[in-house]
Amino acid sequence: MQFRDLKKQYQVLKKDIDAAMMDVAASSAYIMGKPVKELETELAEYVGVKRCITCANGTEALTLALKVWNIGSGDAVFVPDFTFFASAEVISLEGATPVFVDVEKETFNISVSDLEKKIAAVKAEGKLTPKVIIAVDLFGLPANYIELRKTADRHKLLILEDGAQGFGGYIGEQKACSFGDISATSFFPAKPLGCYGDGGAVFMNNDDWATLAESFRVHGKGSFKYDNVRIGMNSRLDTLQAGILKVKFKAFKEYELEDINKAAAKYTAKLQGHVITPVIPEGFYCSWAQYTIRLANKEQRDGLQAVLKEQGIPSMVYYPTPMHGQTAYQNVGDKYGVCPNTIELCETVLSLPIHPYITDEDIDTVCNLISQQ
Incomplete structure (x- = not known):
């Protein structure tokens, strides 16, 4: 996959x-x-x-x-x-x-x-x-x-x-x-x-x-x-x-954008109740560069990522470190105020495979594994 x-x-x-x-x-x-x-x-x-x-x-x-x-x-x-x-x-x-x-946890x-x-x-x-x-x-x-x-x-x-x-x-x-x-x-x-x-x-x-x-x-x-x-x-x-x-732009306009939104909708339908799924506010439309779920804590996130890896399913953490925590910004840090939502997201987010060509079978495989955890 x-x-x-x-x-x-x-x-x-x-x-x-x-x-x-x-x-x-x-x-x-x-x-x-x-x-x-x-x-x-x-x-x-x-x-x-x-x-x-x-x-x-x-x-x-x-x-x-x-x-x-x-x-x-x-x-x-x-x-x-x-x-x-x-x-x-x-x-x-x-x-x-x-x-x-700071950012909004939901979006x-x-x-x-x-x-x-x-x-x-x-x-x-x-x-x-x-x-x-x-x-x-x-x-x-x-x-x-x-x-x-x-x-x-x-x-x-x-x-x-x-x-x-x-x-x-x-x-x-x-x-x-x-x-x-x-x-x-x-x-x-x-x-x-x-x-x-x-x-x-x-x-x-x-x-x-x-x-x-x-x-x-x-x-x-x-x-x-x-x-x-x-x-x-x-x-x-x-x-x-x-x-x-x-x-690629022609394909993007003709079907890729629509197809990746269909894939995201399938993920959301299957994963609701098991993890925190992405929120798309009313009137907004997403192009799904990533499909990112949230877990309860870092231990659950890291544990799920390890299970997915064992089954050959790739996943990514975007992003593990806040900007204020980067070594290059140690002199700036959070001097103008802390960002608690960001800190929490860095410990709980996990992005799953998604693209316009993903199959229903691949989505089912990922979702079934997550729902069993």
Whole structure:
């Protein structure tokens, strides 16, 4: 059993993916070739924003947004304590200070009530200037942008949507990667829409910001390649990855997103009463980067993971350590307040195999084993 079966996906899409790769090879336009611009247009149209700018990976997509906003020393950026390291790492790389915010246990996403507390704490201290909220669409579920936008507007903060896991999700009729003032996603292979290497993109409606992002991603270029008007970075999406993504994006829209939601629904129906299953608020739609259950305590979680491993069933703990507990952030820690929900989740979450090609038999095998514990 595969945790996320990329081999099966390739077998299904092999003819079209092979043709796309061969087309790129024959074109010799390996960097920023025609498929890159075509992909950007398709992605922007799907998400419902004016501009999509691809880049080398999801981490640099977040970095591009912070550079566009000139975030740096003395700035406070609020970020969930329960997330992948990159969500906070990019803040520090720009010289700003991450402020870790607790999450809601039911959705795993940033807590608006704790965010208000952390903003107040930073303002009371008076050393940092609050600038940005990074909201992470964890495990495929969009954060609560309805309430987040109210908080952001009240405190005059920008929202950076980290949609690395959220692409394909939505709230009402609005799709993930359109909720932020700038939104970012990742095309890492295991993401809901993944390529065969690294890749990422930023989304926005502001043309001036888009122009800056395009400059930053290619060494700070100005009117042409050798006119460098600012210090930038080398963060272009390879044409080969764009060609692969165009094929996979078609499958994603046509059936993969629907099929993975069917798989998640089967898990939930079979596991209710045995473990704590994921909560999808009314009006929200999840793209299921992960299907994450909760156990009563660390001992139960670790015990279940060991039993699954014995039976050849892969599972993962996302994430075992809070951001404030990372060695790299020992000087920041929880100085602006503790995050008890995050601490509890790190000890109780477990992600199960899920992907658009998972069979009912595999789901039954996993659920039957869990229900017997």
